[in-house]
Amino acid sequence: MKKIFNITLLLLAAVLLFSCRNDDNTDIPEDIHEHEEISKLQVTVEDNAGGTPQIINYIGGVADKKIILQNGKTYNVSLDFQTAHGDHFHSANDEIIEEKDEHFITYKFAGVDVNVKRAADDIVRTDGNKLGLKTVWTVTNAPSNATANIKLIHAPSAVNQNSPSADNQQGSTTGGESDVDALIGVQ
Numbered sequence: 134m135k136k137i138f139n140i141t142l143l144l145l146a147a148v149l150l151f152s153c154r155n156d157d158n159t160d161i162p163e164d165i166h167e168h169e170e171i172s173k174l175q176v177t178v179e180d181n182a183g184g185t186p187q188i189i190n191y192i193g194g195v196a197d198k199k200i201i202l203q204n205g206k207t208y209n210v211s212l213d214f215q216t217a218h219g220d221h222f223h224s225a226n227d228e229i230i231e232e233k234d235e236h237f238i239t240y241k242f243a244g245v246d247v248n249v250k251r252a253a254d255d256i257v258r259t260d261g262n263k264l265g266l267k268t269v270w271t272v273t274n275a276p277s278n279a280t281a282n283i284k285l286i287h288a289p290s291a292v293n294q295n296s297p298s299a300d301n302q303q304g305s306t307t308g309g310e311s312d313v314d315a316l317i318g319v320q
Contacts, residue, residue: 173215173222174283174315176200178270181207191315199318202245204275209252210268212238214285214313226266229285233258236285237292237309238265241302244279245319247272249303251294262294265304279319285312 174191178200190197202208214229215222229236233256240249248271251263258264286292289309296305 169216169225171214171225171285171313172217174285174313175213175215176283176317177211177213178202179209181209189317191317196315196317199320200281202247202270202272202276202279202319204272206272208270208272210270212266212283229266230256230264233264234260235288236264236312237262237289237304237306239284239286239302239304239306240265240268241282241284242279242319243282245272245276246274247281258292260292262292265294276319281317281319283313283315283317286310287312 172192176187176189176191178187178189187198187201189200212226214225216225217223237258240247250269250271251265252267252269255263255265255267286306286309289306291307293305294303296303
């Protein structure tokens with residue numbers, strides 16, 4: 134009788150052990166950002182006065198052309214970060230927006246003074262700062278051998294959209310790493 138009781142107890146323990154297993158691993162948090170490498174940045178620059186938008190493609194550390202800015206003009210600028218899929222590119226903006234609190238974009242200029250404001254329709258992070266995918270640039274002096282440095286920062290511990298600095302940078306972060314660090318010529 135004692136032997137049957139021990140066998141029954143052992144079988145019951147085995148059933149409980151295997152029935153409590155979670156084969157689908159739903160208790161393990163999933164990283165929804167697959168950290169695919171962003172291999173292309175497309176910058177669209179539209180003069181508020183009208184005309185044909187400029188589209189600059191930054192791929193593999195090189196821009197296909199310079200951004201053309203004129204003194205006294207205002208431009209609407211939008212960014213499209215893209216990943217390579219075979220022989221074409223796919224926008225990663227939806228994933229960046231979905232994880233808006235894990236991303237932030239900074240702008241820094243050399244050789245030209247540009248006042249950057251985050252657009253009214255830009256994505257707002259939970260902390261109240263705008264992400265920076267859509268901005269408005271107002272040029273306050275003519276470019277001379279100029280550059281624009283656009284950075285997409287992943288996982289910053291703190292951000293500030295209202296931090297223009299003496300070195301002509303708009304937006305600042307503490308911590309994080311650059312997913313994209315694009316240096317594009319401006320003329």
